[in-house]
Amino acid sequence: MRTIPFTDARANLKQVIDNVVNDVDVTLITRRDAPNAIVMSQEHYDSLMETVYLLRSPANVAHLERSIKQLRAGKVKPHKLDEADT
Template sequence: MDAVSYSSFRKNLKSYMQKVNQDSESLLVTVKDPEDTVVVMSKSDYDAMQETMYLLSNPDLMARIRRGDKQVQAGKATVHDLLEDVDDD
């Protein structure tokens, strides 16, 4: 993760925002008081992190995922082609 001072971040806000979105790498914005330091990340990375945290915090869903993973590792899964939606137009 790259770090940048608040003053540099403020002066080049647009370019830092573009870099964060293009690189999918968070940016640490530092200030004198470490408690005021922030991390800037793209919305898509934030959304992915929130979804991961939701999945990990749901014990029932995690149990199902682990059960499915064990089935795949035991060779009890089958591969098939994806189905396509058929329009009734």
């Protein structure tokens, strides 16, 4: 994560936006007498919101936890996504 003062961000806004989009990163914009802000690409934001949405469901969380346990226990068999489950 990059950190940049507000005055620099304002003077270089295009560069700040290009950096977060091209590098799939976020930038923290600091302000002296006000709360800070984060700049990120829409793609990054959408991905985070999808994760938050999926983790709101206790059933999804439980399924994910079971899947991780199976992976760590070596009970996962790799297959291609286009293969039918058997």
